[in-house]
Amino acid sequence: MPHLPDDRTVRSPAGPPSLNAPAAIAPKQRVQDEIRRDIILGNLAAGTRITEAALAAKYGISRVPIREALRALEAEGFVESRPYAGSTVSAIPVDDADDLFAVREALEAATARRAARRAATQLSAGKPEDSWWHTRRELAHILDAGDEAIEQGSLELLPELNIQFHLGVAELAASSSLTALLRQIAGKIEWLYASDVDARGKQSWSEHRTILAAIDAGRIEEAERGMGAHVHHSRTGYLSRFAAGSAASS
Amino acid sequence: MPHLPDDRTVRSPAGPPSLNAPAAIAPKQRVQDEIRRDIILGNLAAGTRITEAALAAKYGISRVPIREALRALEAEGFVESRPYAGSTVSAIPVDDADDLFAVREALEAATARRAARRAATQLSAGKPEDSWWHTRRELAHILDAGDEAIEQGSLELLPELNIQFHLGVAELAASSSLTALLRQIAGKIEWLYASDVDARGKQSWSEHRTILAAIDAGRIEEAERGMGAHVHHSRTGYLSRFAAGSAASS
């Protein structure tokens, strides 16, 4: 964790507790993200036994938030738990890669279409909701950040930005069900791709602006087809690179 | 602890504590299922504010397992929580119905294909794993129970059996990722269908045997197409019945 130089056990004694932004994320959320990150990056190998006490000691908090984080990660499919038997790190779903991409293709095409339809509605009404503008602004920032990361050669930032972009589109679609599904799948995709961080995404990042433009203009069909093709490119790219023995047959 | 109607400290005085089946399900799991059931059946209306203390009092347990159950339900999309602001029952995802069915179609076609491919492998190897036989036997029971329920006119059993069948097929596919996704979607579909329990499934139940036969025989393509068509029938049936204003366009 090189980017956390400050001691995180310090209780932020100075400075306002929270102005308007909930900047101080809850410890539960923090450890959840941290553990998931460790799993995705391979710091926690599949099958590793996880004890709550060890995590509690590691992060300096009690077991209660650790438990909730583990339950959330269990729901996300990163750990598996049995009553009174503890939790273990799940196996990387490499066998499911092709199917996960297939589901994601249908899912993201749906979110893009919904987002474009909502944008068209907002445009015709002339009175966009501010939540729409908020998400739209975030997406612009994400696209800029990705371009800058590519220019500066810091490609390690792309995977996270990629997820944020796709989740942002799901936000524009204003469908909590689809967003939740995408979040679950995106985690797995990220997990699959983690070992090939560099070669990924750079070529497909530019497609994001095209997709977002179609959404903005309310071109429903174009947004749907564009997103479907985008995910499909990612799928074929992954399969050609890793040659997963999954069903490319028939 | 003002009053404890039933004495939960009693330790099942008669009978062995647990033979081989973990019959005594954990309270956490029990309340989770109970709350989800209440939400699906409409006993808890959308937008209802849920307080942990009330649930703890209702079920006679402390807040800790209640919290974990709520977190799990949050991950499943049935409740929404904000830090320090409590949880509320989510809205029925009626607007997402069409998209959910679309995703489910891709998902279940994938699980059916995987299941059939696995069956073909097991057949050619001549040495099926016992986990496969276990799930396969459960599926037979489920199909029989469904037929019997239809004969006896107790259609209220069909929705649960329907979910169990589809989850069973996912089990045959031996993909925890896809199973988790299907479980999440199935809950939503069940939620959507809850108001129309009777008219549902009876006509499509017979398709299950055809699909399972294709899986058993290892006819991969037939299984995939059969399951896809099956889900598609369900989709059009739902849309024609409820006429959701979702995108039937293009």
Add this chain to the structure above:
DNA sequence: GGTAATGCGATTGTATTCAATATAGCGAAG
């Protein structure tokens, strides 16, 4: 010597208690 019962340690599940935060209600100023 092998097998099954049993005690022990480790770990998870639950209860209780305290701290942090948000929301509702009230009062005062404009």
Add this chain to the structure above:
DNA sequence: CTTCGCTATATTGAATACAATCGCATTACC
């Protein structure tokens, strides 16, 4: 009369303490 600010209470988040359960090693017994 409206609106802004503040306090008061209710509710969630976290920490500590206790109980229940599982796995394993030891040991008694056949």
